[in-house]
Amino acid sequence: MPIYLDHHSTTPVGERVLERMLPYFREKFGNAASINHVFGWRAAEAVERARQQVADLLNVEPQAIVFTSGATEANNLALKGVLRASPAGSHVVTTAIEHKAVLDPLKRLKRQGYGVTIVPVNAQGQVDPEQIAAAIKPETVLVSVMWANNEVGTIQPLHEINLLCKRRGVLLHTDAAQAVGKVPIDLTATNIDLLSLSGHKLYAPQGIGALVVRQGEPRIRLEPLFDGGGHEGRLRSGTLPVALIVGLGMACEIARDEMLSEADRLEHLARQLREGLSQRLTGLTFNGPPDIPFAGGLRTRLPGNVHVSFANIDGVALLANLKEIAVSSGSACTSADPEPSHVLRAMGVPEALSLASLRFGLGRETTAEQIDFTINYVAETVNRIRGQA
Numbered sequence: 001m002p003i004y005l006d007h008h009s010t011t012p013v014g015e016r017v018l019e020r021m022l023p024y025f026r027e028k029f030g031n032a033a034s035i036n037h038v039f040g041w042r043a044a045e046a047v048e049r050a051r052q053q054v055a056d057l058l059n060v061e062p063q064a065i066v067f068t069s070g071a072t073e074a075n076n077l078a079l080k081g082v083l084r085a086s087p088a089g090s091h092v093v094t095t096a097i098e099h100k101a102v103l104d105p106l107k108r109l110k111r112q113g114y115g116v117t118i119v120p121v122n123a124q125g126q127v128d129p130e131q132i133a134a135a136i137k138p139e140t141v142l143v144s145v146m147w148a149n150n151e152v153g154t155i156q157p158l159h160e161i162n163l164l165c166k167r168r169g170v171l172l173h174t175d176a177a178q179a180v181g182k183v184p185i186d187l188t189a190t191n192i193d194l195l196s197l198s199g200h201k202l203y204a205p206q207g208i209g210a211l212v213v214r215q216g217e218p219r220i221r222l223e224p225l226f227d228g229g230g231h232e233g234r235l236r237s238g239t240l241p242v243a244l245i246v247g248l249g250m251a252c253e254i255a256r257d258e259m260l261s262e263a264d265r266l267e268h269l270a271r272q273l274r275e276g277l278s279q280r281l282t283g284l285t286f287n288g289p290p291d292i293p294f295a296g297g298l299r300t301r302l303p304g305n306v307h308v309s310f311a312n313i314d315g316v317a318l319l320a321n322l323k324e325i326a327v328s329s330g331s332a333c334t335s336a337d338p339e340p341s342h343v344l345r346a347m348g349v350p351e352a353l354s355l356a357s358l359r360f361g362l363g364r365e366t367t368a369e370q371i372d373f374t375i376n377y378v379a380e381t382v383n384r385i386r387g388q389a
């Protein structure tokens with residue numbers, strides 16, 4: 001098997017997470033909404049324990065957690081939920097480097113008559129809070145800015161953006177799928193209104209996530225995406241996947257305990273990879289902000305992310321020749337006619353460089369030996385292909 005260096009795409013379920021989940025598939029099965037017997041009570045108890053674990057990671061009250069199938073659904077619930085509960089013609093501000101799970105729901109809302117403004121980013125993928133402020137209009141009800149970018153790892157100045165939204169009386173949503181469990185997030189300190197998270201990015205299973213909805217006044221009005229049994233405070237009807245929720249809770253508890261040391265370890269490995277590639281190869285551009293840990297007290301990029309463009313090489317040939325490592329390319333798809341990613345395009349990366357880019361996503365099982373192998377393997381492959389050109 002190739003070495004797995006694609007942890008922004010998905011992560012394996014942690015061993016302790018799986019262990020905690022397994023009983024809920026068979027001996028402890030039950031519907032958390034069954035109020036008449038012990039099977040239901042036990043399932044409901046497990047769900048509430050997990051809700052507390054998720055809440056503890058984000059320093060928020062458990063009532064704020066609405067379990068969903070993942071970050072895509074959480075983003076849809078936040079965006080469609082807020083806009084459909086607002087007057088016709090309401091307006092939302094977002095950025096050019098959001099995940100498709102934000103940009104595509106907004107495209108649909110735009111077709112349905114809502115206003116959408118997309119704010120650009122700089123060459124490092126950072127959004128300027130002043131530009132967000134300038135895009136807010138009287139009819140703006142929501143701003144949506146991702147916490148950490150899934151391609152180039154840029155962390156946005158969410159605290160500043162939150163303050164300006166609060167000043168203007170506009171709700172703030174953040175897609176934090178890549179950030180939760182990787183960098184500290186304190187929702188009581190920041191009081192951000194809506195936050196999306198995804199289990200499978202933090203060693204919980206695929207198919208579970210949450211939307212965190214700020215409690216208290218002024219109350220956030222959200223239209224649910226679908227109707228049914230009225231679960232999750234009527235915001236997300238559907239029988240709760242108890243085992244998946246238990247897994248997410250456990251993953252959050254582990255992240256809370258281990259996140260800071262793991263972030264340091266990943267930063268170290270990322271530096272090893274960047275420096276190793278730079279020593280062996282010319283014509284490299286590292287995308288995203290420079291690696292300044294805790295600039296002004298805050299991280300500027302996601303630990304474990306390395307995104308690099310290679311000059312003078314065909315991107316398709318490069319990826320086709322890197323079978324011993326599992327990484328992502330800088331293109332939107334791997335078809336015969338790849339498109340540069342919208343993120344790199346928004347950052348102004350030239351098309352040929354975008355297509356010859358690799359995203360390395362280091363994770364919990366990544367070792368220094370794997371990084372050494374990767375440096376040699378990528379350097380040899382790039383030199384070989386360049387030599388043939």
Ligand SMILES: Cc1ncc(COP(=O)(O)O)c(C=O)c1O
Binds near residue numbers: 149
């Ligand atoms: C930033 C971001 N948002 C949303 C998603 C979608 O998450 P999910 O797979 O949980 O729907 C991803 C995952 O690719 C992501 O990286």
